[in-house]
Amino acid sequence: MNGHRLGIDVGGTNTDAVILDEADAPIAKTKTPTTEDISSGILDALDEVLRQADISGDDLEYVMLGTTHATNAIAERKGLNDVGVFRIGSPATRSIKPLLEWPNDLADAIGDDIAILDGGHEFDGRELNSIDESEIREQVRAFDHVDSFAVTSVFSPVREDHEERIAEIVHEELDDDIPVSLSHEIGSVGLLERENATALNAALTSVAAEAAQAFIDAMDERSIDAQLYFGQNDGTLMSVEYALDYPIFTVASGPSNSVRGAAYLSGIENGIIVDVGGTTTDVGALTDGFPRESSVAVEIGEVKTNFRMPDLIALGIGGGSHINIGPEGKVTVGPESVGYRLTEEARCFDGSTLTATDVEVAASDLDIGDTNPTVERDTVQKAREYIRTEVERAVDQMKTSPEPVPVVVVGGGSILIPTDLDGASKVYKPDHYEVANAVGVAIAQVSGEVDRIYSLDDQGRDTAMDDAKAEAKSRAVEAGADEDTVEVFDIQEVPLSYLPGNAVRIKVKAAGQLDR
Amino acid sequence: MTEQITLDNLDDFATGATVLGTGGGGDPYIGTLMARQAIKEHGPVKLLDPQNVPADALVVPSAMLGAPTVMIEKLPRGSESTDAFEALEVYMGQDAYATMSIEAGGLNSTVPIAVAAELELPLVDADGMGRAFPEVQMVTMTMGGISATPMSIADEKGNSVFLETQDNQWAEQFARTTSIEMGGSCMIATYAHTGAELREHAILNSMSLAREIGETIRTAKENSADPVEELLKLTDGFELFEGKILDVERRTEGGFAVGEATIDGIQSYEGRLLQLDFQNENLVARDSKHGIVASVPDLITVLDAETGDPITTEGLQYGHRVRVVGIPCAEQWRTDAGLELVGPRYFDYDIEYKPIENLQS
Numbered sequence: 107m108n109g110h111r112l113g114i115d116v117g118g119t120n121t122d123a124v125i126l127d128e129a130d131a132p133i134a135k136t137k138t139p140t141t142e143d144i145s146s147g148i149l150d151a152l153d154e155v156l157r158q159a160d161i162s163g164d165d166l167e168y169v170m171l172g173t174t175h176a177t178n179a180i181a182e183r184k185g186l187n188d189v190g191v192f193r194i195g196s197p198a199t200r201s202i203k204p205l206l207e208w209p210n211d212l213a214d215a216i217g218d219d220i221a222i223l224d225g226g227h228e229f230d231g232r233e234l235n236s237i238d239e240s241e242i243r244e245q246v247r248a249f250d251h252v253d254s255f256a257v258t259s260v261f262s263p264v265r266e267d268h269e270e271r272i273a274e275i276v277h278e279e280l281d282d283d284i285p286v287s288l289s290h291e292i293g294s295v296g297l298l299e300r301e302n303a304t305a306l307n308a309a310l311t312s313v314a315a316e317a318a319q320a321f322i323d324a325m326d327e328r329s330i331d332a333q334l335y336f337g338q339n340d341g342t343l344m345s346v347e348y349a350l351d352y353p354i355f356t357v358a359s360g361p362s363n364s365v366r367g368a369a370y371l372s373g374i375e376n377g378i379i380v381d382v383g384g385t386t387t388d389v390g391a392l393t394d395g396f397p398r399e400s401s402v403a404v405e406i407g408e409v410k411t412n413f414r415m416p417d418l419i420a421l422g423i424g425g426g427s428h429i430n431i432g433p434e435g436k437v438t439v440g441p442e443s444v445g446y447r448l449t450e451e452a453r454c455f456d457g458s459t460l461t462a463t464d465v466e467v468a469a470s471d472l473d474i475g476d477t478n479p480t481v482e483r484d485t486v487q488k489a490r491e492y493i494r495t496e497v498e499r500a501v502d503q504m505k506t507s508p509e510p511v512p513v514v515v516v517g518g519g520s521i522l523i524p525t526d527l528d529g530a531s532k533v534y535k536p537d538h539y540e541v542a543n544a545v546g547v548a549i550a551q552v553s554g555e556v557d558r559i560y561s562l563d564d565q566g567r568d569t570a571m572d573d574a575k576a577e578a579k580s581r582a583v584e585a586g587a588d589e590d591t592v593e594v595f596d597i598q599e600v601p602l603s604y605l606p607g608n609a610v611r612i613k614v615k616a617a618g619q620l621d622r
Numbered sequence: 623m624t625e626q627i628t629l630d631n632l633d634d635f636a637t638g639a640t641v642l643g644t645g646g647g648g649d650p651y652i653g654t655l656m657a658r659q660a661i662k663e664h665g666p667v668k669l670l671d672p673q674n675v676p677a678d679a680l681v682v683p684s685a686m687l688g689a690p691t692v693m694i695e696k697l698p699r700g701s702e703s704t705d706a707f708e709a710l711e712v713y714m715g716q717d718a719y720a721t722m723s724i725e726a727g728g729l730n731s732t733v734p735i736a737v738a739a740e741l742e743l744p745l746v747d748a749d750g751m752g753r754a755f756p757e758v759q760m761v762t763m764t765m766g767g768i769s770a771t772p773m774s775i776a777d778e779k780g781n782s783v784f785l786e787t788q789d790n791q792w793a794e795q796f797a798r799t800t801s802i803e804m805g806g807s808c809m810i811a812t813y814a815h816t817g818a819e820l821r822e823h824a825i826l827n828s829m830s831l832a833r834e835i836g837e838t839i840r841t842a843k844e845n846s847a848d849p850v851e852e853l854l855k856l857t858d859g860f861e862l863f864e865g866k867i868l869d870v871e872r873r874t875e876g877g878f879a880v881g882e883a884t885i886d887g888i889q890s891y892e893g894r895l896l897q898l899d900f901q902n903e904n905l906v907a908r909d910s911k912h913g914i915v916a917s918v919p920d921l922i923t924v925l926d927a928e929t930g931d932p933i934t935t936e937g938l939q940y941g942h943r944v945r946v947v948g949i950p951c952a953e954q955w956r957t958d959a960g961l962e963l964v965g966p967r968y969f970d971y972d973i974e975y976k977p978i979e980n981l982q983s
Binding site for chain 1: 652655656658659660689691692694695696697698699700701736778779780805806872888892928941943
């Protein structure tokens with residue numbers, strides 16, 4: 107086997123693919139339209155890059171897939187499972203019911219099978235209430251029509267046994283294969299946010315299975331026997347089996363992949379990333395080669411979760427954005443876009459819609475499309491000014507100091523961004539910028555994470571910290587990382603106010619290179 | 623017209639409570655959701671003008687006590703507050719006329735709204751702090767000689783504990799220990815007092831102030847006005863600083879989340895640093911050029927520079943662009959007795975309290 111890597115990014119508009127050689131240098135790339143049936147789009151892209159690189163499928167050691175299927179399923183409330191939502195914590199927690207703050211259409215999409223059952227733990231691991239097995243069995247049978255279960259027990263990040271027991275009972279009562287999402291594997295302390303994330307995860311298992319199967323089928327079709335991975339929210343990788351169980355961890359992988367890819371292609375470790383797609387532009391920050399994470403609770407489909415997600419500003423500007431000419435010649439760009447129909451509807455492709463791409467084609471000698479559209483000089487100037495102002499404002503918001511910083515522009519619509527942005531020390535448009543997403547997922551590391559409450563009076567801070575680090579590292583190795591390259595890349599420590607015993611919550615993330 | 627707390631204006635109360643929480647007091651989000659569910663089930667809560675409480679009527683404040691991190695995980699059952707409340711009524715041999723918040727800032731601003739809805743009692747438009755403080759005895763009622771006890775403490779399991787103590791400091795100590803045994807959080811009914819005592823010793827109209835603060839920030843955003851400017855106009859406050867957070871250091875001391883945030887000045891504050899000391903709540907703000915610009919008991923609150931949304935100390939994070947504002951505290955706190963209870967020296971700062979308006983002139 108020859109250590110090549112294939113990175114594929116299935117977006118709403120395009121499927122991008124890239125092949126990296128043994129030294130992780132890009133040697134082939136393509137952008138093809140995303141197809142309704144996912145695997146044929148993957149196959150088209152795969153065949154094209156194999157041809158360009160002049161290698162066979164046997165030369166691929168690793169194949170990584172970045173996908174927005176889960177994100178779109180939540181946004182469009184499509185293909186979601188009926189979920190049996192169990193909260194284990196009664197008699198506590200009844201003052202706020204599960205899913206109380208969910209938008210009605212999303213709550214309806216996963217059904218109304220919700221129960222609060224006896225059980226749960228205290229912060230120090232004592233039992234809050236014991237579980238009542240016969241009550242659980244009865245409730246599981248009452249929910250026998252659901253597609254999957256979400257189980258959230260009070261303080262399960264400290265003690266997971268009640269959640270584990272519920273999963274066993276579900277499998278005993280119903281079917282060994284029914285997916286059961288357990289909250290301690292998904293979120294951290296903060297019951298409602300963790301419960302929301304767990305319910306969303308359970309809602310997504312069918313969509314994830316479909317995407318994973320398409321991915322596996324495409325590889326089988328070409329007899330490729332590589333290890334398969336999915337990109338996840340923090341810019342690291344997970345195995346396909348893991349992605350089937352935890353699809354919620356893929357929902358923000360797109361922006362993370364483009365930030366990581368931009369860092370890799372440009373060699374810039376700290377700066378601002380501007381990722382220009384067909385419909386939107388994401389502006390994110392790069393800190394030591396990783397996406398800066400948001401400090402506030404992140405909403406997915408208008409539901410609060412306690413995930414840490416990339417800190418992003420999304421602008422409604424992309425290559426397919428409509429150019430709107432208002433009264434008195436006022437020009438704005440987007441948010442409506444022709445999206446994937448750019449090659450039919452844009453003027454430069456003989457269509458009838460004036461898009462942001464047309465403005466650039468008209469203003470410079472870019473060789474895009476079939477014709478060079480005529481656009482009034484005044485419109486060009488105003489549209490460019492509009493884009494510049496919007497992007498400069500977003501860059502300024504993302505910066506952490508007034509000094510100019512490097513700005514890396516990637517994505518298919520990069521031509522829209524001027525190279526003399528205010529606030530930028532330099533604007534980089536690295537080679538292969540248009541497939542930065544696919545590069546980002548192809549170079550990603552595998553990671554492990556731990557989030558636990560320790561009583562420092564029992565063991566001292568160093569012992570607690572060592573325990574957390576060791577656990578995070580062993581989880582990374584379990585996920586496929588080479589033990590020698592695993593390093594801790596994030597530590598967070600939150601003292602738990604008011605509690606004696608010097609209780610502290612420690613979160614550690616570790617990541618390493620794939621074994622090669 | 624009588625003011626009502628409804629599903630529509632509840633979020634304004636919550637925003638205002640976070641501003642008055644001065645970085646601490648627990649996240650009002652949980653209290654707001656409890657109030658939302660309780661209002662859905664029992665209907666809106668009447669916000670009672672303190673002037674309309676009969677002189678001999680009994681007002682029984684309610685609160686949640688414990689660690690904020692436990693409160694966001696082990697949510698209340700809902701009935702423990704009514705258990706605590708009703709136990710106290712039986713003990714005192716008198717029915718309560720209304721409940722009240724002892725703390726207009728943070729979580730305990732919105733929790734009593736849920737209690738009021740459950741009990742179908744009105745909520746008095748007043749509190750005992752006008753902001754948030756970490757301990758039970760830190761209320762203006764203590765200065766008025768009103769006892770925190772008899773206090774009843776209840777958990778979700780159906781346990782309840784009654785306290786009778788020598789003074790309010792002892793009440794704090796026993797209540798705190800009990801809360802740990804109860805799993806880190808519990809509900810209390812405390813500081814029972816009459817309508818006459820209410821008007822003399824409590825901080826009046828603080829709940830409607832919280833609602834006005836929330837409304838001001840929300841409408842300023844809707845009208846593209848500057849939410850911080852509008853907030854300062856409403857509260858006679860001062861902008862202390864604007865900048866980006868450079869560093870946040872946190873540790874636990876005596877059960878408190880203690881730390882300092884350093885903010886690097888931008889705009890008219892460029893070239894200066896602001897050091898913000900907190901012990902659950904923000905306590906002292908030091909400008910590298912002007913020295914102390916505000917201290918407890920005056921209110922120091924950090925807001926998002928763009929949206930004006932208040933930020934708790936747990937949410938302070940590197941790179942965040944913020945504006946820091948100072949708001950004068952209730953007059954009661956500026957007396958000798960008030961400063962002894964909640965002045966800088968109580969929190970181990972060897973500094974003389976100066977009212978924020980004097981520091982600003």
